[in-house]
Every structure is written in structure tokens, then in C-alpha cells.
Amino acid sequence: MPRQIFQLRISLTGVRPSIWRRVLVPGGYTLDRVHRVVQHAVGWRDCHLHSFEVDGIQYGEPDPDGDLAVHDELDVRLDAVVGKGSRFHYTYDFGDWWEHDLLVEDVCAADPRERYPACLDGERAGPPEDVGGPDGYRVLLAAWGDPGHPEHRDMRAWVGDRFDPAAFDPGPVSTLLRRLC
Template identity: 75%
Template structure:
């Protein structure tokens, strides 16, 4: 179903991802416009921060991961760094990579 059939500009809705970890996302429709026939969809225009690693334990687990990664003296720092991987940067966001991942599922 198309989003414009369910919501219009200014509408808000909640999306729950992963019913085990219960990630809730509050979304706001900022604008609705006609599709560009020369554009391939979906496309991610912008974003902030990296998505949490899969199975991190929901919002509380992600907060614990971020705290451990931010503090080299934290007792779980090395364990969490190894688990998340050396390339994991919670501040990073790549809209091109997000677009590739979106297109894989659609």
C-alpha cells in the first residue's frame, strides 16, 4: 500500500521493529510529492547515526553498548568493541548505503 493512501503531510505514526527488542520509531510525514519518473525508488535522502547492531538488546542494550564504547576504562569496553566490530561507529550514517539496503527489501 502506498504511504499517501494512509497518511498525509504532517501526519504522525509509530512503527515497531523487532517485536523481541521492541524498537519503536515515531515518524512524521514531512511532505508528499509526485514521484520523479527518472528516479529509482526507494531512496534515502538523509539520516543521522548508525543503526544499532542486530540483537543488541533493544534500546537499553544499545544504551549500554554506547556507554561501554565511549569509555575505554569501562569494564565491558573491549568485549563490546569486539562484539560490535572495529568498524562500528555509532555517529556514522551513509545515505547511499541505506538506499542499497532499502532496495534489497523492496
């Protein structure tokens, strides 16, 4: 049986204009590898805790103290918990609370000429780490686009000149995914 590839649409919730990615991921990936795909696709740096929620069940890195009841993401394959049309959730950074909606748009056979994972498409740059969640990102965008905003210079200095909230190119993301996932 040929390897199955899941086409996922990853959408960051609570953010306008929308930030989303369309990625191809092998169905045999465990959720910890899906975590890495989301991290690189959105532009996160994996500096904070995360979890998945699939059908009301939490998956992530087990808490050594046992305070968080999560199933070990290393033990669960993507194709064992979702299928075409499934929706599940990924939360990153429990302080900033970035929620991602993941939709399995399609499941198909792997193309032997292609390398996976891959990023096909998307819109807008991912928010910078530690910006303060969706509310902090709204402040950043307001300050970014308004030279008269009291935080304009500070935000530009903090984020850097290379940040363009409207820009996204799937090519470099695919290269990074193939190298690191």
C-alpha cells in the first residue's frame, strides 16, 4: 500500500487578517513530528509548551510531575487519530495562547517523485514569538503600520526591519520542513 499523505490546512485562530498554511504531511508521522511541521510552517521557534486536542483528547509532552493529563504525542500517529475532513487543534505557548485549527483537507497516495513534508501555500507572516498572543499581535500590527503610533519605533526595533506581516513564501518553508522534520 502506498504511503498516505495528509493535506492539512493550518489556520491561526483569533487573528485578522488570517494567517494560514497548507502543508503535506505523511500520515505515519507521530504528533511530535506534526508539532515540528506546525512550528516551522508558521515560523515559531519551539520556545514554549504545546498540545494537540483531537476529539476531546489532549496529546503533548507528558508532564513529569503529572500535573497535565496528556497522552504522549510520541506514541500517536496522525493517521491513527484523524482522517479526511477531520478537524483538530494545536495550542502553542500557554502564556500567549496561540490556537491553531487544523483541517485535514485531503488524504492521498504519496507521489514517489516528491519529498515530504512540504508547504504548498499560505498567507501572511507568522506572528513573532512572545508578542503577547492575538491581542499583542493586534497592537504590533497597529503600531507597525502607523508611524504616528506611540509604540511604532519600539515595535519596529523589537521585530526588526526584515519582518513584513503581509509576506509569505512557501518555498523556504518547504526547504526547512524537509531539512528539519
